[in-house]
Amino acid sequence: xxxxxxxxxxxxxxxxxxxxxxxxxxxxxxxxxxxxxxxxxxxxxxxxxxxxxxxxxxxxxxxxxxxxxxxxxxxxxxxxxxxxxxxxxxxxxxxxxxxxxxxxxxxxxxxxxxxxxxxxxxxxxxxxxxxxxxxxxxxxxxxxxxxxxxxxxxxxxxxxxxxxxxxxxxxxxxxxxxxxxxxxxxxxxxxxxxxxxxxxxxxxxxxxxxxxxxxxxxxxxxxxxxxxxxxxxxxxxxxxxxxxxxxxxxxxxxxxxxxxxxxxxxxxxxxxxxxxxxxxxxxxxxxxxxxxxxxxxxxxxxxxxxxxxxxxxxxxxxxxxxxxxxxxxxxxxxxxxxxxxxxxxxxxxxxxxxxxxxxxxxxxxxxxxxx
Amino acid sequence: xxxxxxxxxxxxxxxxxxxxxxxxxxxxxxxxxxxxxxxxxxxxxxxxxxxxxxxxxxxxxxxxxxxxxxxxxxxxxxxxxxxxxxxxxxxxxxxxxxxxxxxxxxxxxxxxxxxxxxxxxxxxxxxxxxxxxxxxxxxxxxxxxxxxxxxxxxxxxxxxxxxxxxxxxxxxxxxxxxxxxxxxxxxxxxxxxxxxxxxxxxxxxxxxxxxxxxxxxxxxxxxxxxxxxxxxxxxxxxxxxxxxxxxxxxxxxxxxxxxxxxxxxxxxxxxxxxxxxxxxxxxxxxx
Numbered sequence: 001x002x003x004x005x006x007x008x009x010x011x012x013x014x015x016x017x018x019x020x021x022x023x024x025x026x027x028x029x030x031x032x033x034x035x036x037x038x039x040x041x042x043x044x045x046x047x048x049x050x051x052x053x054x055x056x057x058x059x060x061x062x063x064x065x066x067x068x069x070x071x072x073x074x075x076x077x078x079x080x081x082x083x084x085x086x087x088x089x090x091x092x093x094x095x096x097x098x099x100x101x102x103x104x105x106x107x108x109x110x111x112x113x114x115x116x117x118x119x120x121x122x123x124x125x126x127x128x129x130x131x132x133x134x135x136x137x138x139x140x141x142x143x144x145x146x147x148x149x150x151x152x153x154x155x156x157x158x159x160x161x162x163x164x165x166x167x168x169x170x171x172x173x174x175x176x177x178x179x180x181x182x183x184x185x186x187x188x189x190x191x192x193x194x195x196x197x198x199x200x201x202x203x204x205x206x207x208x209x210x211x212x213x214x215x216x217x218x219x220x221x222x223x224x225x226x227x228x229x230x231x232x233x234x235x236x237x238x239x240x241x242x243x244x245x246x247x248x249x250x251x252x253x254x255x256x257x258x259x260x261x262x263x264x265x266x267x268x269x270x271x272x273x274x275x276x277x278x279x280x281x282x283x284x285x286x287x288x289x290x291x292x293x294x295x296x297x298x299x300x301x302x303x304x305x306x307x308x309x310x311x312x313x314x315x316x317x318x319x320x321x322x323x324x325x326x327x328x329x330x331x332x333x334x335x336x337x338x339x340x341x342x343x344x345x346x347x348x349x350x351x352x353x354x355x356x357x358x359x360x361x362x363x364x365x366x367x368x369x370x371x
Numbered sequence: 372x373x374x375x376x377x378x379x380x381x382x383x384x385x386x387x388x389x390x391x392x393x394x395x396x397x398x399x400x401x402x403x404x405x406x407x408x409x410x411x412x413x414x415x416x417x418x419x420x421x422x423x424x425x426x427x428x429x430x431x432x433x434x435x436x437x438x439x440x441x442x443x444x445x446x447x448x449x450x451x452x453x454x455x456x457x458x459x460x461x462x463x464x465x466x467x468x469x470x471x472x473x474x475x476x477x478x479x480x481x482x483x484x485x486x487x488x489x490x491x492x493x494x495x496x497x498x499x500x501x502x503x504x505x506x507x508x509x510x511x512x513x514x515x516x517x518x519x520x521x522x523x524x525x526x527x528x529x530x531x532x533x534x535x536x537x538x539x540x541x542x543x544x545x546x547x548x549x550x551x552x553x554x555x556x557x558x559x560x561x562x563x564x565x566x567x568x569x570x571x572x573x574x575x576x577x578x579x580x581x582x583x584x585x586x587x588x589x590x591x592x593x594x595x596x597x598x599x600x601x602x603x604x605x606x607x608x609x610x611x612x613x614x615x616x617x618x619x620x621x622x623x624x625x626x627x628x629x630x631x632x633x634x635x636x637x638x639x640x641x642x643x644x645x646x647x648x649x650x651x652x653x654x655x656x657x658x
Binding site: 065066067087088089090091092093094096098099100101102103104113114117118146147149154161165178 | 546548549551552553554555556557558559562566567570571650652653654655656657
């Protein structure tokens with residue numbers, strides 16, 4: 001409700017665009033950078049392409065932008081194919097990783113560049129540039145040259161320059177990766193607010209899972225040019241589809257094995273390596289006999305002292321202790337020779353070499369597939 | 372803490388080993404030469420007679436005009452050719468390295484070999500004229516050597532090589548993302564060049580242009596070998612060399628050299644005045 005009101009009052013509301021990517025493939029010589037990717041990005045959605053460097057996310061972005069031509073496949077804006085449209089006619093707002101601000105122009109001239117190209121009238125241009133400057137909180141810096149700005153301010157100029165043209169789609173290529181941790185968080189919040197206000201369809205590329213989860217309405221996880229999973233941040237974080245996604249999102253502990261039996265609505269899992277048996281809650285996708293991977297987040301593993309709990313416990317000793325303020329990360333080596341990563345909130349009450357028992361809650365263990 | 376505090380006066384003595392050759396081989400002859408322009412051969416008194424002679428005798432003052440008439444148009448053409456070639460091969464282009472290599476190659480040959488090559492290629496019975504006559508395009512061969520045209524061609528080949536060798540690296544200093552940014556904001560290729568690429572590379576290009584120009588004002592071997600040193604390509608150095616080596620008038624030779632130096636400084640200041648009217652500074656702002 002309040003957001004609807006806000007949208008109505010804002011003068012910079014944009015007609016947003018639905019982006020469809022169909023069977024997109026890009027080959028460089030014999031290497032395939034993007035393999036048969038299909039992706040729907042709804043009106044006003046904030047879609048993040050998440051993956052390690054070299055996974056193909058920037059290649060997809062470059063094809064939407066028009067600096068690269070797809071080997072095959074199609075990209076459409078509101079159903080209209082854009083492959084053949086020159087990049088200067090695609091109406092895309094782009095924020096480059098290094099901002100790519102024009103050093104020989106002032107902040108205001110940089111922001112006005114896209115409006116100059118659109119032959120916007122002088123008064124209209126002035127109004128829109130001022131609006132954009134205010135929107136990214138760069139008031140009074142309009143006449144500065146770019147080299148006189150800090151990294152964070154440059155980042156905001158880049159953003160203002162991209163949105164002032166009222167683009168159909170906003171593309172951001174790791175825009176926060178060059179800011180320090182505190183500023184990055186601040187900019188993240190600002191970016192989110194801006195997206196809420198303007199409702200531009202946004203495609204954001206990053207390798208930082210925290211950014212992806214915090215900003216997006218939808219996340220696409222990629223590796224080796226292949227889309228691994230598409231989902232809301234909650235789906236991606238709570239139900240990673242396979243080993244790659246789980247590992248990338250920060251599930252640190254993996255056990256490969258087989259579901260060998262079913263009891264009281266729970267599976268019995270046996271590990272390949274050392275025949276460790278664990279009880280795990282039933283899920284709908286798997287059945288007895290499946291080769292699976294069990295995974296659990298370091299935060300979900302518990303170090304227990306209660307000797308009564310016998311099921312799903314493993315004994316071991318602390319081999320690594322990494323205190324990071326709000327939590328302590330331990331590595332526990334079990335008798336079977338496995339290493340588990342455990343995060344414990346607060347102080348670090350365990351000493352190096354201390355004998356502990358780990359409890360793997362059947363409800364918190366997740367069954368995933370290799371691929 | 373502060374190293375400078377400990378720098379004593381006698382530490383500057385360490386400069387002497389490099390300073391002495393410089394003073395003896397460069398500064399002293401320069402000053403001596405300058406003083407000689409105010410003297411007559413075999414007399415000791417100071418006089419302006421050499422300069423009066425230079426600026427009243429057309430045999431001397433014509434060299435200013437002749438040198439500039441040869442070198443300035445050549446330099447401008449060199450700049451256009453070198454800029455065009457290096458601009459179009461600046462992105463990864465198949466064969467770009469070979470084109471750059473061939474453009475810069477004449478530098479390794481030096482002036483005299485290039486001059487000889489121009490003669491071999493463009494003389495009345497050379498490949499150029501023979502081909503045109505055989506194709507039936509012309510009846511009489513063009514006279515392209517031992518005159519203004521010959522010197523001009525040889526200068527262009529060497530100057531293009533020199534400017535291109537400098538521009539190849541400079542083209543790479545302009546972040547391609549800047550051009551991409553302009554393009555996504557709606558600029559055509561031409562507008563992107565005009566409003567983003569050129570303003571950023573302009574000051575460096577003009578610096579190289581000025582450097583090449585003042586180097587070519589000192590042209591000698593090309594003017595003598597493939598030009599016509601008696602009239603059309605009678606440049607500063609040709610006259611200075613004649614005075615020193617044929618007439619043994621070192622005072623007049625030095626006078627010509629000083630006038631040439633002043634001409635070079637004037638040309639340099641004109642180019643730099645133009646350069647100062649645009650953006651001068653780094654093409655990168657990223658922090």
